[in-house]
Amino acid sequence: MPSRPPTLAYKAVVLLVVVAPLLATLVAIYTLWERAVTWRDVTLFFVFYALIAFGVTVGFHRMLTHRSFRPHPVIKFLLLALGSMAFEGPALQWAATHIKHHAQADREGDPHSPAEGFLHAHVGWMFSSDVADPEVYCRHLVNDPIVTFISRTFLLWGALSLLIPFAIGGWEGLLWGGLVRMFLTHHVTWSVNSVCHTFGKRSFETNDRSRNEWVVGLLAFGEGWHNNHHAFPRSAFHGLRWWQFDLSGYLIWALEKMRLAHEVYRVPAAQLARRSQRAGDARATSSPLAPLVTPAPTSAEPVGAP
Numbered sequence: 001m002p003s004r005p006p007t008l009a010y011k012a013v014v015l016l017v018v019v020a021p022l023l024a025t026l027v028a029i030y031t032l033w034e035r036a037v038t039w040r041d042v043t044l045f046f047v048f049y050a051l052i053a054f055g056v057t058v059g060f061h062r063m064l065t066h067r068s069f070r071p072h073p074v075i076k077f078l079l080l081a082l083g084s085m086a087f088e089g090p091a092l093q094w095a096a097t098h099i100k101h102h103a104q105a106d107r108e109g110d111p112h113s114p115a116e117g118f119l120h121a122h123v124g125w126m127f128s129s130d131v132a133d134p135e136v137y138c139r140h141l142v143n144d145p146i147v148t149f150i151s152r153t154f155l156l157w158g159a160l161s162l163l164i165p166f167a168i169g170g171w172e173g174l175l176w177g178g179l180v181r182m183f184l185t186h187h188v189t190w191s192v193n194s195v196c197h198t199f200g201k202r203s204f205e206t207n208d209r210s211r212n213e214w215v216v217g218l219l220a221f222g223e224g225w226h227n228n229h230h231a232f233p234r235s236a237f238h239g240l241r242w243w244q245f246d247l248s249g250y251l252i253w254a255l256e257k258m259r260l261a262h263e264v265y266r267v268p269a270a271q272l273a274r275r276s277q278r279a280g281d282a283r284a285t286s287s288p289l290a291p292l293v294t295p296a297p298t299s300a301e302p303v304g305a306p
């Protein structure tokens with residue numbers, strides 16, 4: 001039978017059959033969304049995620065643990081309170097664990113190295129009874145009145161991180177602004193320990209398995225540039241290239257402009273250039289299965305390296 005070219009009416013029907021269900025699906029999703037999840041819940045989720053993530057990345061990590069900048073006392077209090085809301089342990093304990101991680105990164109004594117298994121690095125390590133002692137790892141913080149106050153009242157801040165979304169949005173508010181937000185905050189933080197010591201690129205030679213992973217960089221507000229961080233732990237900025245998005249770095253920069261942060265530590269350009277040049281060979285190991293190359297004679301062979 002000779003085939004005739006399709007008529008305009010035929011084409012219109014095909015278009016309708018293709019497009020109408022798509023539009024209907026979008027409407028269905030929208031109505032489901034309106035019933036189950038409201039814009040208020042989504043807003044609560046994003047606002048609490050952002051505030052608490054900054055508390056961990058800028059407050060607990062860069063300010064408290066690495067002294068990347070000297071904060072105004074009010075900013076210090078706020079950041080530590082927000083960081084405590086992440087339910088990742090009291091500020092003092094968090095700092096002790098993290099200093100221990102840097103001191104023994106991927107060697108014996110590292111609280112969370114993927115050398116002992118990826119899941120151990122991600123979540124398993126928290127079930128270990130081996131706890132970093134603040135008296136040993138961060139003595140200088142033990143007598144800091146703001147740090148000790150916030151650490152002692154840790155449970156209060158944790159409770160507030162659930163009660164405030166509940167007060168604003170009821171049970172749905174608690175679900176999205178509290179629990180779903182906590183789930184994401186936890187896994188993103190833990191990914192810095194697991195993913196960023198397993199996957200990604202090594203831009204600098206370091207005596208550990210730290211790597212730069214851009215997805216974690218995005219979700220964890222810059223903390224995913226973790227090889228940069230192990231190479232220059234004190235740097236207030238973990239993104240060291242213009243394309244390495246580092247939201248926490250922008251916040252520190254903004255605080256500095258507003259004179260709420262002082263003595264912001266920046267890696268000297270000459271030092272950065274020297275380390276970048278030396279890292280020429282280490283750059284290549286982008287596969288998680290590739291052995292870690294540490295050609296510098298002073299480098300220690302990491303535990304469990306293939």
Ligand SMILES: [Zn+2]
Pocket residue numbers: 101105192193197210226230
């Ligand atoms: Zn690390």
Ligand SMILES: [Zn+2]
Pocket residue numbers: 061065066098102229233
């Ligand atoms: Zn660190």
